[in-house]
Amino acid sequence: MSRAALPTLAAFLSFFVSAFSQATCSEGNVPPSFKLDFENDAGNILLQRASRAVAAQVSDKELRTELPAPFWPFKGGNSNRTGASPYTGVFDLAEPTWSFEEPERHSKGPHMPTMKVFHGTPIIDGEKIVYIQSTTGWVYSLTSDGKLRWSFETSDANPGNLAFLEGVVYTISQDGTAFAIEAASGKALWHNKVCFAGSADTHSLVAVPGFVILACSAVERPGTVFERVVGTVLNASVLSGSTDVCALRADDGQLRWTFRLRSGIGPKGSGLMGYNEMPAVVDGSVVFSDYFGGVYRVSLEDGKEQWYVPGGGLWFSTAGGVVVGADGRVYVAMNRGRGQGMLRVHDLSDGAVLWNQTFSEEINAGVAVGPSQRDGPTAVVVAVGNNVECAPHTGPPAAMRHAKIQVIDSQTQQLLWGFDLPASSAPCAGIVSLFDSCCPDVFGNPTIGIDGSVFVNWSGGFSYALRDANGDGRIDTEDPAEFSSYHHGGGSNGNSAIAPGLVVVPSCWKIFGFTGL
Numbered sequence: 001m002s003r004a005a006l007p008t009l010a011a012f013l014s015f016f017v018s019a020f021s022q023a024t025c026s027e028g029n030v031p032p033s034f035k036l037d038f039e040n041d042a043g044n045i046l047l048q049r050a051s052r053a054v055a056a057q058v059s060d061k062e063l064r065t066e067l068p069a070p071f072w073p074f075k076g077g078n079s080n081r082t083g084a085s086p087y088t089g090v091f092d093l094a095e096p097t098w099s100f101e102e103p104e105r106h107s108k109g110p111h112m113p114t115m116k117v118f119h120g121t122p123i124i125d126g127e128k129i130v131y132i133q134s135t136t137g138w139v140y141s142l143t144s145d146g147k148l149r150w151s152f153e154t155s156d157a158n159p160g161n162l163a164f165l166e167g168v169v170y171t172i173s174q175d176g177t178a179f180a181i182e183a184a185s186g187k188a189l190w191h192n193k194v195c196f197a198g199s200a201d202t203h204s205l206v207a208v209p210g211f212v213i214l215a216c217s218a219v220e221r222p223g224t225v226f227e228r229v230v231g232t233v234l235n236a237s238v239l240s241g242s243t244d245v246c247a248l249r250a251d252d253g254q255l256r257w258t259f260r261l262r263s264g265i266g267p268k269g270s271g272l273m274g275y276n277e278m279p280a281v282v283d284g285s286v287v288f289s290d291y292f293g294g295v296y297r298v299s300l301e302d303g304k305e306q307w308y309v310p311g312g313g314l315w316f317s318t319a320g321g322v323v324v325g326a327d328g329r330v331y332v333a334m335n336r337g338r339g340q341g342m343l344r345v346h347d348l349s350d351g352a353v354l355w356n357q358t359f360s361e362e363i364n365a366g367v368a369v370g371p372s373q374r375d376g377p378t379a380v381v382v383a384v385g386n387n388v389e390c391a392p393h394t395g396p397p398a399a400m401r402h403a404k405i406q407v408i409d410s411q412t413q414q415l416l417w418g419f420d421l422p423a424s425s426a427p428c429a430g431i432v433s434l435f436d437s438c439c440p441d442v443f444g445n446p447t448i449g450i451d452g453s454v455f456v457n458w459s460g461g462f463s464y465a466l467r468d469a470n471g472d473g474r475i476d477t478e479d480p481a482e483f484s485s486y487h488h489g490g491g492s493n494g495n496s497a498i499a500p501g502l503v504v505v506p507s508c509w510k511i512f513g514f515t516g517l
Contacts, residue, residue, distance in 0.1 A: 068126025071499035073164040075121040075204040076366070076445065079281040080324040083381070084370030088449045089498035091465045093486040093505070096512040098146030102134050118511060120161045120202045121444070121494035122504045123169075125183060130497070130504055131169055132511055133159045139171060139179075141186060144502060146513050150186030154179055158200045160214060161278075161494075165207035165250065172198040172205065172214050178253050180212075192253035196220045199242040202493060204278040204321070211300060212250050213286055215242040215277035218258045245279055245288055245296075247303060257303030261290050278321030278366060282348070289322045293334025295346055307351040321445075324348060325369040327378055327410060333363035343367065343382055345410075357413055359384045361402060365443040369410065373452035373467075378410040381454050383443035385421070403442055405456055405466065417468040419475040424460055444506070445495040455503060457492035463505045463512075488512065 076083050102117050122132040128144035137157045141149040156173035163170045168189060172178040176197045180189040195216035203215040247256040279288040285306060287297050293311030298304060311334055323331040330346040341363035344356040365383045372379035385403025405419040444457040453467040465484040466475050477483045486505070494506035505512045 067167055070123070070125045070164050071128065071502075072122070072124040072497035072504075074123060074206050075161040075278060075495060076280075076323065077447065077498070079206050079208055080326070081204075081206075081278055081280045081321065081366065082323055082325060082370055082448075083366070083368030083446055083495060084326075084448045084450075085498040086450050087498055087500045088451050088453060089447075089455065089496075089503040090501060090514045090516040091453055091467070091484055092480070092516060093463055093465050093484045093503070093514055096486065096505070097515040098513045100132075100140070100142055100146050100148070100511045100513075101509065102136065102138070102140070103151075118506050118508055119158075119493050120506070121204070122497045122506055122511060123162050123164050124497050124499045124502070124504060125164055128499050128502055129183070130511070130513070131162050131164065131183070132506065133162055133171055137173060139169065139181060141169075141183070142511070144499075144513070144515075146511075152179075152181050152186050152188070155191070156198075158198070160198060161202060161204035163205035163207040163212065165209070165212075168207075168250070170205050170207050170212050170214075170250075172216070174198050174200050176216065178212070178214065178248060180250070180253060190253045192248070194248060194253065194255050195244070195246060195258075197242075199277065202276050203242065204276075206279055206281050207250060208281050208300075210250055211256065211281075212248040212253075213279045213281060213300075214246055214248070215279075216244050216246040216258070217242050218244045218246065218260070242277060245277065245286065245298075245303075247286070247300070259296070259298050259303045259305070261296075262294070262308065276321060280322055280324045282324045287322055287324055287330055287348070289332045289334075293332055293342075293344065295322060295330060295332050295351060297330075297348070297351065309346060309351040309353065321366040323367055323369050325378065325410065327369075329354060329369075329410070331367050331369060331380060333365070333367055333382070335362045335364070339386060341384060343380070343408075355413060357408070359406075361404075362386045364441055366445040368446040368448045368454070370448035371450060371452050372407065372409070372416050373471075374450065376452060377412075377416075379416055379448070379452065380408045380410050381446040381448055381456075382406045382408065383446055383456055385442040387442050401442075403458065403460075405446070405454065405464075407454065407468075415473070417473045417475065419464075419466055421458055422460065441491075441493040444493050447496045447498060449498060455496040455498070455505075457494065457496060457505060457507070459491040459493070461489045461491075462487050463492065463496065463507075465503075486512070486514075 077085050117134050119135050122130050130142040133139050135158050137154045139152040154173040155177040156175035158174040159171040167183050169181040169183050176195040178194045179191045182189050195218045197217045199215045205214045245259045279286050284300050285297050286300050289295050295309045297306045328348045332344050335341050341359040345354045361384045364387050368381040386401050402423050403421045407416045442459050447455040455465050457463045463486050469481040475482050488507045490507040490509045492507045497504045503514045
């Protein structure tokens with residue numbers, strides 16, 4: 001959720017308090033040239049052509065069996081968060097092979113209707129087992145054909161997007177309790193109260209040998225007036241967001257270090273600065289952004305700041321997060337005000353700004369960075385569009401909103417191809433009733449396959465697979481080689497996960513699996 005949603009969330013709460021009940025509203029051959037192989041970075045999973053096996057961590061006391069490398073271990077697919085896969089996935093999204101809907105659960109805390117059940121991103125291990133968290137406070141493990149393997153109950157609502165490392169699934173709940181769950185059995189290996197509170201929105205963890213990195217608020221903070229009002233109404237101590245990035249020991253969950261974001265909003269800088277944090281780990285460092293598009297690089301070992309570049313965003317800014325491309329560049333999306341997005345690109349080594357590009361609409365999702373096609377130039381996939389409202393619209397007709405996918409050459413900044421989505425004035429994308437709304441993010445982060453196929457989930461109720469097969473700079477919706485879609489009818493705030501012959505698509509009410517060659 002971006003901070004741009006706060007005015008509409010306030011409107012939503014007025015409806016909520018007034019008790020309104022209805023709204024109106026295939027495995028591919030991987031070219032040797034495409035690797036995420038930072039040899040000096042112990043934290044990066046090596047995506048190599050020759051093998052899918054990765055040696056498990058070895059301690060002085062034990063030698064674990066080798067485990068197959070996970071296909072999609074984190075949101076963004078790798079510890080760089082590129083959204084790129086060395087596989088092609090399944091392009092035909094006409095009909096899912098399976099779907100999974102959460103069993104009836106009672107939320108562990110005040111459950112915001114704007115965060116319906118599956119508000120995040122699935123992950124896939126090396127055996128094509130799927131894992132997904134629910135806003136009700138549960139973690140689920142599914143077979144590759146969508147059958148429930150196990151379910152795990154956390155301590156609170158809104159656990160963060162999961163991280164997978166060496167047979168263990170990691171997350172943190174809204175109450176600040178982190179968990180390590182054995183992937184094979186669904187049993188807790190450890191749990192630890194590591195901070196005052198975790199974020200209450202779709203923040204993401206990352207796990208690398210020895211470390212688990214996550215968003216947190218280390219100590220209680222006063223919060224803004226708006227947050228305090230909402231917290232009183234919902235009996236919630238923290239509405240959303242975070243003030244810190246924390247590192248835990250992967251083996252026992254003990255805190256290794258905490259990094260405080262530089263400033264905040266409100267008295268003494270006490271407000272939210274991190275929103276939907278998505279830290280990347282590369283070359284022995286952690287890279288992340290704040291709510292205004294400021295970018296930080298800190299040491300993985302001790303959390304010491306290496307460089308910081310202030311953001312160019314405004315209060316109505318972004319929750320997109322950073323991506324570190326295999327080209328050694330840091331990509332961060334931000335908004336310079338309502339209705340104007342900007343993509344800014346930094347040099348990983350020192351944070352120098354290399355280029356930036358503005359857009360006529362907001363960018364409220366992270367970008368994807370990967371091949372535009374096999375052996376093609378590196379592409380940046382940008383999902384552009386203002387977020388939807390979270391409350392029924394009253395008064396004059398709502399303005400039409402426009403959203404599009406733009407794929408840019410990372411070197412020349414030239415548009416490679418684009419795709420315009422249907423214009424919409426609906427107040428809530430995919431809404432059934434006021435209490436089933438799922439918003440505000442108009443897009444989940446894009447995913448890109450090794451052949452340049454782009455998978456994107458739009459909160460107008462569709463998931464898309466797109467590629468410019470003939471290189472003419474546009475997507476032909478009548479050509480099955482360039483366009484495929486599935487209408488699930490709901491909102492969708494997560495990104496699709498890819499494995500050979502499998503694409504897993506999240507919507508706010510169901511998880512869908514598409515299988516094929």
